[in-house]
Structure formats: C-alpha cells, structure tokens
Amino acid sequence: MSRAAARRATNAAMNVLAALAAVVVILPLVLIFGFLVFQGSTALNVDFFLHLPKPVGEPGGGMANAIAGSLILIGLAALFGLPLGILGGVYLAESRDRRLPWICRFLADVLNGVPSIVIGIFAYTLIVLPLRHFSALAGGVALGVIMLPIILRTTEELVRMVPASLREAALALGLPQWKVILRIVLPTARAGIITGVMVAVARIAGETAPLLFTAFGNRFWHHGLDQPIAALPLQIFAYAISPYDDWHRQAWAGALVLISLVLVMSLLARLATKGLYNRRGNYG
Amino acid sequence: MADGIRITRLNAWFGPHRVLKDIDLTAVPRAVTAIIGPSGCGKSTCVRCINRMHEVVPGARVTGRVELNGEDLYAPGADPVEIRRRIGMVFQKPNPFPTMSIFDNVAAGLRLAGMRNRAALNEAVERALLHAALWDEVKDELGKSGVGLSGGQQQRLCIARALAVEPEVLLMDEPCSALDPIATGKIEELIVELRKELTIVIVTHNMQQAARVSDWTGFFLLGEMIEFGPTRGLFTSPRDSRTEDYVTGRFG
Numbered sequence: 001m002s003r004a005a006a007r008r009a010t011n012a013a014m015n016v017l018a019a020l021a022a023v024v025v026i027l028p029l030v031l032i033f034g035f036l037v038f039q040g041s042t043a044l045n046v047d048f049f050l051h052l053p054k055p056v057g058e059p060g061g062g063m064a065n066a067i068a069g070s071l072i073l074i075g076l077a078a079l080f081g082l083p084l085g086i087l088g089g090v091y092l093a094e095s096r097d098r099r100l101p102w103i104c105r106f107l108a109d110v111l112n113g114v115p116s117i118v119i120g121i122f123a124y125t126l127i128v129l130p131l132r133h134f135s136a137l138a139g140g141v142a143l144g145v146i147m148l149p150i151i152l153r154t155t156e157e158l159v160r161m162v163p164a165s166l167r168e169a170a171l172a173l174g175l176p177q178w179k180v181i182l183r184i185v186l187p188t189a190r191a192g193i194i195t196g197v198m199v200a201v202a203r204i205a206g207e208t209a210p211l212l213f214t215a216f217g218n219r220f221w222h223h224g225l226d227q228p229i230a231a232l233p234l235q236i237f238a239y240a241i242s243p244y245d246d247w248h249r250q251a252w253a254g255a256l257v258l259i260s261l262v263l264v265m266s267l268l269a270r271l272a273t274k275g276l277y278n279r280r281g282n283y284g
Numbered sequence: 285m286a287d288g289i290r291i292t293r294l295n296a297w298f299g300p301h302r303v304l305k306d307i308d309l310t311a312v313p314r315a316v317t318a319i320i321g322p323s324g325c326g327k328s329t330c331v332r333c334i335n336r337m338h339e340v341v342p343g344a345r346v347t348g349r350v351e352l353n354g355e356d357l358y359a360p361g362a363d364p365v366e367i368r369r370r371i372g373m374v375f376q377k378p379n380p381f382p383t384m385s386i387f388d389n390v391a392a393g394l395r396l397a398g399m400r401n402r403a404a405l406n407e408a409v410e411r412a413l414l415h416a417a418l419w420d421e422v423k424d425e426l427g428k429s430g431v432g433l434s435g436g437q438q439q440r441l442c443i444a445r446a447l448a449v450e451p452e453v454l455l456m457d458e459p460c461s462a463l464d465p466i467a468t469g470k471i472e473e474l475i476v477e478l479r480k481e482l483t484i485v486i487v488t489h490n491m492q493q494a495a496r497v498s499d500w501t502g503f504f505l506l507g508e509m510i511e512f513g514p515t516r517g518l519f520t521s522p523r524d525s526r527t528e529d530y531v532t533g534r535f536g
Contacts, residue, residue: 096342165379169442172337173393173449174369183396187383 040256043249069230076140081147089155108149119145120210136229139215143204154196158189191273198269202262208233232258288313288483294348303329305507316484318498325504327487331455335371336364371453372446377462378438380430387426393449416444417474436467456486503527
C-alpha cells in the first residue's frame with residue numbers, strides 16, 4: 001500500500017472513530033428521553049397540565065401545581081442568583097485587584113462542589129427555622145445558592161473573552177469604565193452569558209434534595225411565597241416511591257414534562273441569542 | 285489657536301521596565317506628526333500617553349508633562365475620560381463594536397456622552413462618515429453590522445467613530461498595518477484631508493508612509509527619541525547616523 005493510501009485509510013478510520021464517540025456521548029440523552037416518552041406518554045394528557053393531584057385510588061388528576069411550583073422556584077432562584085452572579089462575575093473579570101477575586105473564585109468553586117442537600121440544610125437553618133415553616137422562599141434561596149457559582153464563573157469567563165481591543169476602543173472614545181462594561185462588554189458577552197444561565201437553570205430545575213426541607217412540597221396550590229410549594233422533582237420523588245401503579249405512570253409523565261421544560265427553555269434561549277452569535281463576526 | 289500637543293520629559297514604565305526615556309516632542313495643529321522606529325521602540329506607548337491610555341494597563345506608570353493647547357493633561361485634577369473625548373484614537377486592528385450597527389458604532393461616542401436628539405445624531409453620523417470617506421459605501425446599509433465590512437472599511441468606520449465626537453487631536457497607532465495596499469492608500473488620502481482641520485499624530489513602522497503623509501517625523505529607538513524634524517529633512521539628510529541607518533534600511 002502506498003503511503004498516501006495508508007494515510008487516507010487512517011484518516012477514514014479516525015473519522016469513523018470520532019463520529020462514533022460523538023454518537024456514544026449523546027446516546028444516553030436520546031435513550032433517557034426515548035424511555036421517558038415511552039413510559040410517560042400514557043399518563044400525559046391535558047388534565048395533567050391543568051389539574052391538581054387526585055387522592056389515592058381516584059384515577060386521573062395532574063401535576064398543575066407542581067409545574068407552576070417548579071417555574072416559580074426557578075424564577076425565585078434566578079431572582080437571587082442572576083444579579084449576584086452576573087455582577088460578581090463582572091467584578092472577578094474586571095477587577096485589577098488580585099487577592100479578593102482569587103479568594104472569591106476559589107470559594108465559588110468550592111461552593112459549586114458542595115452537595116445540594118447541604119445547601120438545603122443551609123437554607124433550612126437560614127430561612128425555615130426563623131420563619132417557623134417551610135416556604136417557596138426557602139426553596140428559591142436554596143436553588144439560587146446552587147445557581148450562583150455557575151453563573152458567577154461563566155460570566156467571568158465570558159467577560160474575559162471580550163477582546164481587549166473593544167475595551168480600548170470604548171475607553172479611547174471617552175467612556176467611563178462603568179459605561180464601557182455596561183454598554184460594550186456585557187452586550188458583547190450576552191449570548192454566552194445567557195447560555196451559562198440556561199445551564200444553571202437546567203441544573204436547578206431537577207434538584208430534589210435541597211427542596212425536601214425547604215419548599216417541602218404541597219399537594220395543593222400554594223398560598224403565598226412564605227408557604228410550602230409543590231415542585232416537579234419532589235412530586236416525581238413522592239410518586240415514584242409510592243406503591244401505586246397509577247402514581248408510577250404519573251411520575252414518568254412528570255419526569256418527561258421536567259426534561260421537556262428544560263429542553264424548551266434552552267432552545268428558546270438559543271433562538272433568542274442566535275443573531276448575537278452571528279453578529280459577533282470575527283470576534284467570535 | 286493653539287499650540288497642539290507638547291510633550292516634555294515624558295517617561296513611561298510597564299512595571300519595572302522603562303519604555304520611554306525623557307521624550308520631548310511637539311505636534312503642531314493642522315499638521316501630521318509621524319513617529320517611526322523599529323518594533324518595541326516605544327512609539328505606541330508614546331501616543332498612548334497622550335490620551336492617557338497607557339495607564340489603563342495594570343502596572344503602567346507615567347511621569348513628565350503632556351500639554352494640549354497649553355493645558356497639562358496629567359495635572360492632578362485632569363479627568364482621563366474628559367481628555368479622551370478631546371483626543372480621538374484609531375488602533376492597529378480595526379475594532380468596531382460587534383454588537384452595534386454601522387450607525388450605532390459612529391453614534392456611540394455621542395450617545396454615551398448624552399446626545400439623544402435623533403436629527404442631530406443623524407446629521408453627526410453622516411458628517412463623520414463623509415469625513416472618513418465611507419459614506420458613499422455604507423449610506424444604504426447603516427443598520428447592518430459593522431463587522432460585516434471589509435478590513436479597510438472597518439478601519440474607516442473606526443476613524444468615523446473617533447471623528448464623530450469632534451476631537452481636537454487624532455492619534456493613529458499603525459492604522460494601516462492590518463490593511464492591504466489599496467485600503468492603505470485610501471486611509472493615507474484621508475489623513476491628508478483630515479490634516480486640514482486636526483492635529484494628527486501617527487505611529488507607523490512603514491517609513492514610506494511617514495514620508496508620504498507626515499509634515500514632521502520623530503525617530504524612536506529603544507525608548508529614546510533619536511531625532512525629530514521636518515519629514516523631508518529627516519529622510520533626506522538625517523543628522524544622526526542611527527536615523528540614517530534606519531531610514532536607509534540598514535536595520536529595523
């Protein structure tokens with residue numbers, strides 16, 4: 001075999017191997033999703049999205065309260081996590097100081113590794129105990145704390161990636177530093193930051209442990225943010241360990257709704273920022 | 285009016301490293317002053333000291349005097365932001381704001397300085413683009429992204445952006461080093477036009493360019509200014525042997 005032919009053969013083999021590796025990587029997601037559709041679709045109907053859970057033995061009912069609850073909890077978490085994470089990330093990237101950012105970065109990475117149930121205990125001690133009851137607020141804070149380091153670090157990375165030449169151009173135009181950050185740096189990094197936020201949302205949407213003794217769960221509609229609230233992961237957990245076939249089917253449906261929720265949100269964020277990717281042009 | 289830029293005993297450091305040594309230089313109004321020299325000789329640092337951009341780099345330090353029309357730009361109360369509005373700058377690589385349209389790029393300086401009046405903005409943007417000889421090429425696509433333009437057009441867009449705020453001085457830091465000869469030619473024509481109204485300081489490592497566009501030239505070597513004088517004189521009868529070696533192409 002000539003050397004050229006050998007090279008072509010090696011190239012073809014490596015191409016196949018690399019493609020195979022890519023397929024194997026996405027295979028688990030496809031399998032999980034397929035299995036969820038297979039198991040969950042039987043219990044999935046309009047009622048599932050509109051009705052409260054029915055008592056045991058009564059057929060039908062849905063998880064409307066849990067779906068709404070999850071969305072509210074994600075919203076609350078974002079309310080705490082987004083401003084803090086993004087402002088902190090900008091600070092880490094822009095500060096000329098070395099020590100404090102180094103400490104923050106290190107602690108954020110540690111926080112990222114803290115088991116989520118520990119963060120649940122933290123929110124329990126901080127909010128549930130003083131208020132003397134479980135609440136949506138406590139759940140939101142727990143999820144917000146989980147979000148925080150993810151958003152902090154992605155924002156930092158992306159703000160750093162904005163080319164120095166753009167900052168210089170803006171400074172040389174006579175903009176004060178805060179305007180350079182607000183009008184030039186953040187808009188340029190926006191698409192990436194939104195992606196980072198979606199990663200964080202996807203992470204917290206499925207968290208169960210930190211909600212066990214904060215949001216607590218609720219079989220009915222919640223009455224205010226200082227009251228216990230239902231959440232999809234909690235409902236799935238409760239139903240999955242129950243002894244009833246009917247509830248098992250609903251748990252599968254709940255899991256399918258949860259994963260679809262995250263998928264749709266990621267997709268919307270991608271579409272909303274699509275133009276931004278293109279516009280980044282040669283600064284990509 | 286005025287006596288333009290006057291630099292006296294300017295020293296600049298990056299950390300412990302001294303990159304400018306006692307520079308004295310004057311850039312008279314309505315003329316082009318070129319700074320030439322081999323890479324790393326401090327010519328970029330020198331112009332960045334004029335609009336106080338040198339100090340943006342961590343660890344950077346400046347001593348000495350830089351005056352604009354007699355006013356000390358390093359006086360204790362001097363505001364770098366205010367100074368940069370009066371002294372425009374164009375960089376080596378074209379750097380339009382990628383999230384903004386062509387119009388918004390040119391309007392950026394004015395908007396961020398507080399101008400809101402739509403008609404006034406339109407007029408200022410058109411004037412700046414005409415000034416930068418870009419208007420005819422982009423007047424029908426002002427809403428498009430600035431990064432979609434060719435390199436030469438992007439650089440003229442950056443010049444328009446700098447001109448829109450009507451600076452008294454324009455600093456150009458190797459504005460053509462990333463451009464092809466045709467785009468370079470256009471920018472050089474533009475410099476000759478702009479010279480009628482502005483004080484221009486241009487850094488270039490292209491000696492032909494300095495000879496073509498400038499009235500005064502300073503030759504820098506290892507952070508020192510070796511020679512300064514009328515461009516023609518410096519190129520045809522340099523007083524210092526090092527200048528002669530450089531302009532005749534013996535090194536650099």
